[in-house]
Amino acid sequence: MSRAGLRMLLEAQPGIRIVGEGATPDDGTADAGGMEPDVVLLDVDGIDGPDAVQEALRQIQQEAAGARVLILATRCDPEASRRLVLAGASGLVLKDKSPEHLLRAIRKVHEGELWVDRATTAYLISGAGSNRGQKSADPEIAKIESLTRREREVVILIAAGLNNKSIAARLNISDNTVRHHLTSIFEKLDTNDRMELLVYALRHKLAPMPP
8 A cells, every 4th residue: 555655656756657666675676677776765664673674775786786775764763874874775764754755855866865864964973873983183184174175165065965967067067077076085084985975074064064
Protein backbone atom coordinates (compact mmCIF):
# COMPACT_ATOMS: atom_id res chain seq x y z
CA MET A 1 0.00 0.00 0.00
CA SER A 2 2.84 2.37 0.80
CA ARG A 3 4.53 1.62 -2.52
CA ALA A 4 1.24 2.11 -4.37
CA GLY A 5 0.85 5.54 -2.76
CA LEU A 6 4.38 6.53 -3.64
CA ARG A 7 3.93 5.32 -7.21
CA MET A 8 0.76 7.42 -7.64
CA LEU A 9 2.52 10.49 -6.23
CA LEU A 10 5.65 10.12 -8.35
CA GLU A 11 3.97 9.12 -11.61
CA ALA A 12 1.98 12.36 -11.51
CA GLN A 13 5.18 14.44 -11.49
CA PRO A 14 6.71 15.77 -14.73
CA GLY A 15 10.23 14.52 -15.33
CA ILE A 16 9.93 11.50 -13.03
CA ARG A 17 9.60 7.95 -14.34
CA ILE A 18 9.29 4.79 -12.22
CA VAL A 19 11.61 2.06 -13.53
CA GLY A 20 11.18 -0.50 -10.76
CA GLU A 21 9.81 -1.27 -7.31
CA GLY A 22 9.84 -4.14 -4.85
CA ALA A 23 9.60 -5.33 -1.27
CA THR A 24 13.39 -5.82 -1.10
CA PRO A 25 16.42 -4.21 -2.80
CA ASP A 26 16.67 -7.36 -4.94
CA ASP A 27 13.07 -7.02 -6.10
CA GLY A 28 13.44 -3.36 -6.96
CA THR A 29 16.61 -3.66 -9.03
CA ALA A 30 15.34 -6.80 -10.81
CA ASP A 31 12.04 -5.10 -11.65
CA ALA A 32 13.90 -2.25 -13.36
CA GLY A 33 14.16 -4.47 -16.45
CA GLY A 34 17.71 -3.47 -17.26
CA MET A 35 17.09 0.28 -16.87
CA GLU A 36 19.46 2.05 -14.50
CA PRO A 37 17.65 4.18 -11.89
CA ASP A 38 18.98 7.66 -11.12
CA VAL A 39 17.46 7.75 -7.62
CA VAL A 40 16.43 4.84 -5.38
CA LEU A 41 14.01 5.37 -2.48
CA LEU A 42 14.88 2.90 0.29
CA ASP A 43 12.24 2.48 3.01
CA VAL A 44 14.17 1.24 6.05
CA ASP A 45 11.23 0.76 8.46
CA GLY A 46 10.85 -2.90 7.57
CA ILE A 47 14.58 -3.63 7.81
CA ASP A 48 15.75 -5.07 11.12
CA GLY A 49 18.64 -3.10 12.62
CA PRO A 50 21.30 -0.64 11.40
CA ASP A 51 23.61 -3.37 10.09
CA ALA A 52 20.82 -4.75 7.88
CA VAL A 53 20.05 -1.23 6.64
CA GLN A 54 23.68 -0.66 5.67
CA GLU A 55 23.74 -4.06 3.96
CA ALA A 56 20.64 -3.11 1.94
CA LEU A 57 22.32 0.16 1.02
CA ARG A 58 25.47 -1.68 -0.06
CA GLN A 59 23.40 -4.12 -2.12
CA ILE A 60 21.66 -1.29 -3.99
CA GLN A 61 25.01 0.38 -4.65
CA GLN A 62 26.24 -2.86 -6.21
CA GLU A 63 23.13 -3.53 -8.28
CA ALA A 64 22.57 0.08 -9.40
CA ALA A 65 26.03 1.60 -9.25
CA GLY A 66 25.08 5.02 -10.63
CA ALA A 67 22.01 5.53 -8.46
CA ARG A 68 21.74 7.95 -5.55
CA VAL A 69 19.93 6.46 -2.55
CA LEU A 70 17.40 8.49 -0.59
CA ILE A 71 16.35 6.89 2.71
CA LEU A 72 12.71 6.92 3.87
CA ALA A 73 12.06 6.36 7.58
CA THR A 74 9.49 7.00 10.29
CA ARG A 75 12.25 8.13 12.63
CA CYS A 76 16.04 8.37 12.51
CA ASP A 77 18.32 9.93 15.11
CA PRO A 78 21.29 12.12 14.03
CA GLU A 79 23.87 9.39 14.71
CA ALA A 80 21.96 6.90 12.53
CA SER A 81 21.65 9.56 9.81
CA ARG A 82 25.38 10.20 10.02
CA ARG A 83 26.16 6.50 9.58
CA LEU A 84 23.85 6.25 6.58
CA VAL A 85 25.38 9.28 4.86
CA LEU A 86 28.90 8.03 5.50
CA ALA A 87 27.82 4.63 4.12
CA GLY A 88 26.84 6.31 0.86
CA ALA A 89 23.22 7.45 1.22
CA SER A 90 22.52 10.81 -0.42
CA GLY A 91 20.00 11.84 2.20
CA LEU A 92 17.05 10.95 4.40
CA VAL A 93 13.38 11.96 4.44
CA LEU A 94 11.10 11.31 7.41
CA LYS A 95 7.62 10.04 6.57
CA ASP A 96 5.85 12.79 8.50
CA LYS A 97 7.07 15.33 5.95
CA SER A 98 4.84 16.60 3.16
CA PRO A 99 4.80 15.12 -0.36
CA GLU A 100 6.32 18.38 -1.59
CA HIS A 101 9.24 17.89 0.81
CA LEU A 102 9.87 14.40 -0.58
CA LEU A 103 9.67 15.59 -4.19
CA ARG A 104 12.12 18.39 -3.50
CA ALA A 105 14.50 15.93 -1.82
CA ILE A 106 14.31 13.59 -4.82
CA ARG A 107 15.12 16.38 -7.26
CA LYS A 108 17.96 17.77 -5.14
CA VAL A 109 19.51 14.33 -4.70
CA HIS A 110 19.17 13.71 -8.44
CA GLU A 111 21.10 16.95 -9.03
CA GLY A 112 23.94 15.61 -6.91
CA GLU A 113 23.21 17.41 -3.66
CA LEU A 114 23.00 15.93 -0.17
CA TRP A 115 19.67 16.06 1.68
CA VAL A 116 20.56 16.28 5.37
CA ASP A 117 18.38 17.95 8.00
CA ARG A 118 19.60 20.60 10.43
CA ALA A 119 19.77 18.20 13.40
CA THR A 120 22.10 15.84 11.54
CA THR A 121 24.17 18.74 10.20
CA ALA A 122 24.56 20.15 13.71
CA TYR A 123 25.53 16.70 14.98
CA LEU A 124 28.19 16.39 12.29
CA ILE A 125 29.55 19.87 13.06
CA SER A 126 29.79 19.05 16.78
CA GLY A 127 32.22 16.27 15.93
CA ALA A 128 30.09 13.61 17.63
CA GLY A 129 31.04 10.17 16.41
CA SER A 130 34.09 11.49 14.59
CA ASN A 131 37.16 9.30 14.59
CA ARG A 132 39.43 11.95 13.16
CA GLY A 133 40.29 13.30 16.60
CA GLN A 134 40.74 16.85 17.77
CA LYS A 135 43.37 18.85 15.94
CA SER A 136 45.18 21.84 17.37
CA ALA A 137 43.94 25.25 16.26
CA ASP A 138 47.18 26.47 14.64
CA PRO A 139 47.41 23.79 11.91
CA GLU A 140 43.74 24.36 11.07
CA ILE A 141 44.28 28.11 10.73
CA ALA A 142 47.22 27.48 8.43
CA LYS A 143 45.11 25.13 6.28
CA ILE A 144 42.29 27.65 6.01
CA GLU A 145 44.64 30.51 5.16
CA SER A 146 46.14 28.42 2.35
CA LEU A 147 42.81 28.55 0.47
CA THR A 148 42.60 31.00 -2.40
CA ARG A 149 39.69 33.44 -2.68
CA ARG A 150 38.13 31.31 -5.41
CA GLU A 151 38.53 28.14 -3.36
CA ARG A 152 36.73 29.82 -0.45
CA GLU A 153 33.88 30.71 -2.80
CA VAL A 154 33.65 27.08 -3.90
CA VAL A 155 33.58 25.93 -0.26
CA ILE A 156 30.67 28.31 0.50
CA LEU A 157 28.71 27.03 -2.49
CA ILE A 158 29.39 23.38 -1.57
CA ALA A 159 28.07 24.10 1.93
CA ALA A 160 24.97 25.68 0.35
CA GLY A 161 24.27 22.34 -1.35
CA LEU A 162 25.17 23.23 -4.94
CA ASN A 163 26.53 20.56 -7.28
CA ASN A 164 29.51 21.07 -9.61
CA LYS A 165 27.39 22.20 -12.57
CA SER A 166 25.55 24.79 -10.46
CA ILE A 167 28.81 26.06 -8.94
CA ALA A 168 30.32 26.42 -12.42
CA ALA A 169 27.32 28.45 -13.59
CA ARG A 170 27.33 30.62 -10.46
CA LEU A 171 31.06 31.42 -10.74
CA ASN A 172 31.10 31.53 -14.56
CA ILE A 173 33.79 28.84 -14.79
CA SER A 174 33.89 25.37 -16.35
CA ASP A 175 32.92 22.10 -14.63
CA ASN A 176 36.52 20.98 -15.07
CA THR A 177 37.78 24.07 -13.21
CA VAL A 178 35.38 23.33 -10.36
CA ARG A 179 36.77 19.79 -10.13
CA HIS A 180 40.34 21.16 -10.02
CA HIS A 181 39.37 23.56 -7.23
CA LEU A 182 37.75 20.73 -5.26
CA THR A 183 40.82 18.53 -5.60
CA SER A 184 42.97 21.36 -4.25
CA ILE A 185 40.52 22.11 -1.42
CA PHE A 186 40.33 18.45 -0.35
CA GLU A 187 44.13 18.29 -0.23
CA LYS A 188 44.59 21.56 1.66
CA LEU A 189 41.92 20.86 4.27
CA ASP A 190 42.70 17.14 4.62
CA THR A 191 39.15 16.13 3.65
CA ASN A 192 38.20 13.18 1.49
CA ASP A 193 34.79 14.06 0.05
CA ARG A 194 32.02 16.64 -0.07
CA MET A 195 30.47 15.50 3.22
CA GLU A 196 33.74 15.88 5.13
CA LEU A 197 34.25 19.27 3.45
CA LEU A 198 30.74 20.36 4.46
CA VAL A 199 31.36 19.36 8.08
CA TYR A 200 34.77 21.07 8.11
CA ALA A 201 33.41 24.27 6.54
CA LEU A 202 30.54 24.59 9.02
CA ARG A 203 32.66 23.61 12.03
CA HIS A 204 35.29 26.24 11.20
CA LYS A 205 32.74 28.85 10.09
CA LEU A 206 33.93 28.96 6.48
CA ALA A 207 30.27 28.96 5.44
CA PRO A 208 26.91 29.78 7.03
CA MET A 209 24.65 27.06 8.40
CA PRO A 210 22.31 25.93 5.61
CA PRO A 211 18.60 26.75 6.10
